[in-house]
Amino acid sequence: MELSLRTPDQTDTELAIAAVRGDGDAFGELVERYGLAARRVARAVLGAGDDADDAVQDGFIAAWRAIEQFDVARPFRPWLMRIVANAALDLVRRRKVRRAVAIPETVESKQISPDRATEDAIFRERFSAALNGLPERQRVAVVLFDAEGYGHAEIAEVLGVPEGTVRSYVFHARRALRQALGVYREEPDA
Amino acid sequence: MREPSLFGHEPDRAMGDMLRQALDGPDSEAFVARVRLAIGQAGRETSWDVLGRWAPAGLVAAGVAAAFVWMLLQPAADPRDSGSMLASAPVQMEVTPQQTESDVLTATLLEGR
Numbered sequence: 001m002e003l004s005l006r007t008p009d010q011t012d013t014e015l016a017i018a019a020v021r022g023d024g025d026a027f028g029e030l031v032e033r034y035g036l037a038a039r040r041v042a043r044a045v046l047g048a049g050d051d052a053d054d055a056v057q058d059g060f061i062a063a064w065r066a067i068e069q070f071d072v073a074r075p076f077r078p079w080l081m082r083i084v085a086n087a088a089l090d091l092v093r094r095r096k097v098r099r100a101v102a103i104p105e106t107v108e109s110k111q112i113s114p115d116r117a118t119e120d121a122i123f124r125e126r127f128s129a130a131l132n133g134l135p136e137r138q139r140v141a142v143v144l145f146d147a148e149g150y151g152h153a154e155i156a157e158v159l160g161v162p163e164g165t166v167r168s169y170v171f172h173a174r175r176a177l178r179q180a181l182g183v184y185r186e187e188p189d190a
Numbered sequence: 191m192r193e194p195s196l197f198g199h200e201p202d203r204a205m206g207d208m209l210r211q212a213l214d215g216p217d218s219e220a221f222v223a224r225v226r227l228a229i230g231q232a233g234r235e236t237s238w239d240v241l242g243r244w245a246p247a248g249l250v251a252a253g254v255a256a257a258f259v260w261m262l263l264q265p266a267a268d269p270r271d272s273g274s275m276l277a278s279a280p281v282q283m284e285v286t287p288q289q290t291e292s293d294v295l296t297a298t299l300l301e302g303r
Contacts, residue, residue, distance in 0.1 A: 147209035
């Protein structure tokens with residue numbers, strides 16, 4: 001039995017190479033590293049619910065099964081995140097087919113009375129509403145860029161679009177999110 | 191929130207913090223553990239597994255292709271059939287004028303009699 005020792009110093013590529021050779025623990029370490037980022041991306045696409053967690057799980061299983069196809073000369077995290085993002089986007093497409101009229105997740109939250117919520121909570125609420133109002137790909141782009149620190153080129157690889165498109169996605173997403181927060185600031189009594 | 195340029199090439203930290211707050215789910219450790227467990231149970235697919243999954247369809251496709259090639263080659267394999275088909279039209283054209291000439295000759299001889 002092969003004894004595998006994991007250290008935090010191991011690069012993604014080293015772990016991926018070990019995973020390609022069949023080392024499940026190495027892939028597990030990659031799950032530890034990227035599981036929560038993948039979850040945030042999936043929740044950005046699908047909202048906070050079991051669907052997002054299922055999409056992440058499906059994505060990681062698909063990545064594990066396809067690990068032999070990973071080109072170790074290329075960075076691992078865009079490859080992985082592309083699989084997870086596609087799993088989430090596929091689920092969105094299936095959802096849209098299932099129900100022609102989607103119910104915005106913010107409907108319920110808008111009914112929270114101001115006297116019950118703190119200012120901070122309302123602020124976050126508006127931010128979430130603005131985020132959910134963006135097209136899915138813009139959400140993925142802005143989350144990967146601002147929250148996860150991905151570069152434009154990496155996001156382009158994740159989404160399968162040119163870098164210029166990614167810049168446009170990030171620009172529009174940031175503008176929409178800031179506008180939403182600006183509206184809040186202009187309405188202090190809300 | 192301070193507002194760096196919308197075109198900024200650097201991540202907006204404040205925006206990133208808000209995004210993480212908005213998107214982080216509960217029970218992070220349990221979630222990661224669940225995913226790891228699911229991967230362990232799912233097992234891994236080898237190249238042979240992929241090949242095995244595609245083998246029945248591949249065999250059917252190969253069979254259809256082989257039958258198609260056999261059908262294409264079949265006429266060429268029997269030279270007699272192809273010879274008679276190709277030769278029939280010219281032979282007819284060659285024979286017909288001869289028959290006409292003999293009819294005319296016969297009629298002339300009979301009339302002269």
